[in-house]
Amino acid sequence: MVVLKKKEMMQCYTFFLLIIVVVASAIPTKADDQKKRVKEKSLSDASHSEDGEHNNDYDHEAFLGKEERQTFDQLSPEESRDRLGKIFEKIDKNSDGFVSEDELKDWIQYVQKRYITTDTERMWKDYDISDTNEITWNAYMKRTYGYGDAGEPKEGDPVYEYRDMITRDKRRWERADGNNDDKLNKEEFSNFLHPEDAEHMREIVVLETLEDIDKDKDGFISVEEYIGDMLSDQKKGEPEPDWVVNERKQFTDYRDKNKDGKMDKHEVMDWIIPTDYDHSSAESKHLIYESDKDKDGRLTKQEILDKHDLFVGSQATDFGEALTRHDEF
Template sequence: MIRPLLMCFVLCVVSGSSKPTEKKSRVHEEEPLSHLEHDDHKNYDYDHEAFLGQDEAKTFDQLPPEESKRRLGIIVDKIDTNKDGFISEDELKNWIKLAQKRHVLDSMEHQWKDFDMNDDGLISWDEYKNVTYGSYLEDPKTDTEYNYTHMMARDERRFKVADRNGDMIADKQEFTAFLHPEDHDHMKDIVVQETMEDIDKNGDGFIDLKEYIGDMYAAVKEDDEDPEWVATERQQFSEFRDKNKDGKMDKEETLDWIFPSDYDHTEAEAKHLLHESDANQDGKLTKDEILNNYDIFVGSQVTDFGEALLRHDEF
């Protein structure tokens, strides 16, 4: 059985443990283009994951330059959907979005077999509950440091929202919404609710400045000096998060915070790749321009083909 703690980590909207001085982000950009730092001065790893998808980028990392270029050429032909011989910004953007969706679907498929216990192509709430919380249900422990009853109720609430027809049985589309709620408009309210429950320590239904900062940063000692970014976040809260200036964030303000609508990361990455590779600055890319800059799009780190060369039939 899957331990509840593990599934809490998998399903939690924001996961991972942070060092005291590190900033923890609640902001969602649908499925992240990459979890890596975007710093082209160091490497193009972020661009590789954004362009190829996180799983496919690992495959290309194992290929020599000649094979990377060959496979990239095949990908370029797929991106050029109108077959005019050029890659436009919109075509590049659509391809990056496709890579995002592919990663989400692969994640769902990977977990699907763990929960579809009767192999009927559906996952009921009882199946999910028994696989995830079976050990706890068989032997509830009142002295555990984890409130599994609360975790299970929270999962059930999210499951009900993802279950569009209300039968408490999820098909693959509904289960994907359950696992990745930030990618589905009808799930955003539950993401906001879960976020506020996590941060709202005094239970008043709002997020005040102390709770906002406390969620991102906790000093080890009371007299520890705050990192510089903490002061910036205090200013951000006062000037931008708390729109009505009442000293706290309500549901609408929290929604605007964690689902910002003023910045499209996919569009920004498409513009970046275009700018870096458009040698003649005509606003579109030829196949040669992309292949001449293959290191930006796919890169290559080793010369051992290994199993990666034979992994995908399309190549």
């Protein structure tokens, strides 16, 4: 398994390796555009390891979901354990008193899909201003940029300086628009918001990643661009963190498959959306390995409760909002 560092992952979309669209009434800033990039279809913004140590934050978000992890500090340890026990009952679909690897995998996938569904519904209500249950490109432009002309922004237009962002949105829009009618239904809109989760949108994810990291615009990602993207907020002259040495080796040994010193779009695809790696399956195996005390390949409620910190954290963290959601139980 190739592991991405936390600094790298924190530049992902604010979802399931996730993508968001600017919804403020005001014209968005260029910083908003950087947030609208997916760099890996992962289960969390956090890296699964940090500086060589396992990072439980990844497990918390994979198990609870992005939005549901935030208010665990509102619960006492007793309350959180009680809620975790109720989550166990939801995962144990056949009610045999055990959680199997498949049941845990199904739960993790459900949590990730729930975020996408919830996010799409929220955005849909904000954008769907027509009676046709569709969103037009013009409506999207007006709501996002305050600019209603469907044509390309021209010099002097209020949003001319955001033309690159608009061009990028338009490209993603056209790929999501399955019937090419310049309108998106709810399913197409979900693909627009979360292209990392749709097979036919993966090329868009790759292009956006390549464009953001390829600073010299030669169509490739060099090792320095790759490292620089992770160290974008590091001050000049500061020594590189120790983990950077490992990332340089990862680039040379695994990312740059043809050994030409750079990543092309195919190598970027292998990096951010590996076809031979199932995140939910890997995470379910990991959680069972760490929690299965009697090593029978399945988890009892007590085994999960005994590993409470692994699944939902503790009061020292800010993860666990799912445990406060009464509609989950």
